[in-house]
Amino acid sequence: MLTGLLTPPLPEELKTAVSLLVAFVLATLIGAERQYRQRTAGLRTAVLVAVGASAFVNLGIRLTGPDRGVKTVAYVISGIGFLGAGVIMKEGMNVRGLNTAATLWCSASVGAFAGADLQLEACLVTGAVLACNTLLRPLVNAIDRAPLREDQTEATYEVQVTTAPSEAGPAQDLLVERLEAASYPVSNLVIEERGGNAINVVATLMASTVNAGELDAVIAELSRAPGIRHATWAIQNSD
Helix, strand or coil, rough: CCHHHHHHCCCHHHHHHHHHHHHHHHHHHHHHHHHHCCCCCCHHHHHHHHHHHHHHHHHHHHHHHHHHHHHHHHHHHHHHHHHHCCEECCCCCEECCCHHHHHHHHHHHHHHHHHCHEEEEEEEEHHHHHHHHHHHHHHHHHHHCCCCCCCHHEEEEEEEEEECCHHHHHHHHHHHHHHHHHCCCCEEEEEEECCCCEEEEEEEECCCCCCCHHHHHHHHHCEEEEEEEEEEEEEECCC
């Protein structure tokens, strides 16, 4: 009791300053790693997200109290979701920026903890984020380099044949027939213009796993068929 009387609580303004400073410092650690990796959202973005989250959470708590301040945290989470969507880019079948968006989301959580005067928790989240983006990188690289058979993956498979425009109809029928005979039904079939009096007939398989030897056999058979200039198959990784 005597200690509490001798050390009065900090003014609210000073608490806010401490929260913003903690959010700034911790987000700098997260953003510096992103900047070093030359990611789309780097140092300044991570710091701004954390400081902004800290400011809004602190403001919500000061205006409405700790209980109703939870609503402010919910609004921060949804708002960061829209911001993160801006750094996600889709290039064909590939999606880039998911890790950067997730890092921004985590930076906001660091700021939210700091804004709620939970400084230790903010430090713990920062350490976890840095560990995910640094310590897990060698494991990710090792997994990516590990050989994996096609029948052990779940992906989108395409079989393509090249033929003359006048042979498009028979080529489609032959492609579907050979794939179904090999127990690989087709989910989609498109014709792509190549120019130079040639077209591609592309069949997307319904199967998400295949046997490479079976598809190679189908390709070899299609390559020998009359009117087929070239045949191949390709894999597009799923998310």
